Amino acid sequence: MMLNWSICSNCGKILDNSNEICPFCQGKVDKFQIDNLKNELTNLTFLVKTLDVFRPYCQSISDLGNITLESLILDDFFRWFSYLGLGDGKITDNEVEFINSLLDSTYSREDILNLTDSGMDEIPQSFNCLSELDEFGRNYDMTNLNSVSTLFKCYKLFGKFFITVDNELDDNVLKDYQSYIDKLESSLGDKLTEDTQIDLKRDLKMEKPEEESKGLQDYLDELNKLVGLEKVKKDVNSLINLVQIRKLRQDRGIKQPPMSLHLVFSGNPGTGKTTVARLLSKIYHEIGLLSKGHLVETDRSGLVGGYVGQTAIKTQEVIQSALGGILFIDEAYALAKTSENDYGGEAIDTLLKAMEDHRDDLIVIVAGYPALMEKFLYSNPGLESRFNKFIYFDDYNSDELYNIFWLMCEEANLTMDKPADDYIKQYFEKMYETRSSNFANGRAVRNFFEEVITAQANRLAPQSEITDEELNTLTYEDFLVEE
Template structure:
């Protein structure tokens, strides 16, 4: 255990003894460790299964040490004024046609969009048959999203949850994202409680489990199987108002599904997210620039095109796709800031233009 963790654990114990219920310092540190750990695991776009397993075990040990001090990181401490909540609801409420348009406007993902649109059509017709009292065979709507990181899996899942709500298939239409650390506990009995809590939160929407293969560990002391069993039961009990999407690398997802007969029977629809092409990566970068009110001069534009061409020619098996573009974009705008900051008089044009010099940080 880190010394900081033990010290804050003692602080929480002291606070509890004096009825200072608002103090949960160790809990905050736990979520910080969990977030930073996930960031460093994926920052280079290459996920090592052995390192991931060590990370999962370490997070589980911290969670077990927390015990009763663990409070779910649900944002309840942040009070949002009602007027902002109302505005948020207005902004998030769109028609079915608008959600479908948003889906079809996504860069690339042509095969994914075709598969998702076919799935939506199937659901709509099933819903119509159901409303007219026509008998139809049962169908599982749980999905497997396979593909490398940064290929839009979470984005498509979020849109699908809203579309299914508009169709009338889901009562709420929200998306709950989680992974192994959000489902598996550190000691006997904790996993079923954690998994059930996440399922309850996802009721009426879609539960999106990233890196789901990490639940199927071969270790005898691992509680991932308990999470899977709890999940399978909930999928059966609440099949009318809960959809589960499991996501991860293709080869690892195949192994995950074959690890349990219940998984194979419930997840029979697969959507594969291909890596982006160099042109699509360029379009994603330019979209980020447009959203930030940035443009490129001629040499910079040519550099970007060549950069993504080389990236695709030398990409790894676990290529990070959109995440790699996001990291590249953030490095470039940082370089622009470092170039402009020493200047006394900065024009609007300079603020809104990326030059070739800003990309040399990548060399």
């Protein structure tokens, strides 16, 4: 099995195999194949066998009976991969092949789907066994052996590659991965070596280098060409004009009153809030207000930890990554404290301090449903004083939904015949008129578009011959998926 991966030996980012030098840190890129991961597993099992001499003195291992420690570790890895694989509700051929290639096993997709209890609510038993072995080993001056840290590194490394085995990264699966790794780190505590803990800070996302900077006018044009959002574009353009004049006054040494540039984006999902925030970060960079002009997106899960002290660290790390740009916190209302054991308040306090400490090179945008965002701001006086500029994103009307659908078609090199075009005009009129209070807007269009192209594929697949015109044309029949 050949994997199309590379990993930077310096910053740990996953890249594709075309990279020789990391575009993020200019570090050396190491090519990775399944054999590299097998070598890591071999090193782990060798270490376990070295410590096996202490097995009779370890109660947790004695409880295993005839089960070998190596078998236990491989079984726990299978549960780890199954937990991650089921995070998006599907198991792919690549995932099954990865598991069997690495673990030298013959699991089927059904074996994974039938694993109703992955056992991931508890720390895997293999960690408990190795903890005891390590302790006995240290009593015999084998201080250079730390099998718990080695197992932990394998969990991180193998999991990192497993969740990208299909050359894409599902956000929910990434959150599951990060959440469980954090849970392991918290539970294992001082059993982990220092270098293992530092390594946790590596960014796991498959990313591309930042695009080359365009000119200010290019970004303004891109903003103004967005479908709909007329009031948003007007408000944002007024804000940009205000920022430009303030920057000019500042450059000329003219005094001006202090002003908060942090923003509240309110509105239903799928209305372009993230897109506008990303363009705003680029525009502010071109104006000279922000030093980098990048956007860092996060939500409660990226800021709040599971125990005292962890939240401040997680929030600070996200803030540090956003310095010089915009920190975009989606569904920010979820940070509002709901109980005594809720650490969302700790994240808010850390955020407020950072907004003051870095007020010259950090802008924070909080986003979410209008009513919930109002309650969120009222939950802390510091939030009210720092977030005093609101931009409301209206739902897209039927014509705008229709135009968004056509844009998706054009991006996919698709067109529609006349009956299909007539149908979707009526479809989006009905969608808009009957929309709910939490209407998904652009996301609803995207979901419908994906259903339609799936229907087209089902229609064309049985044909023995398919013309280019058929491949590139959606017909009325393809739109009956909702009927």
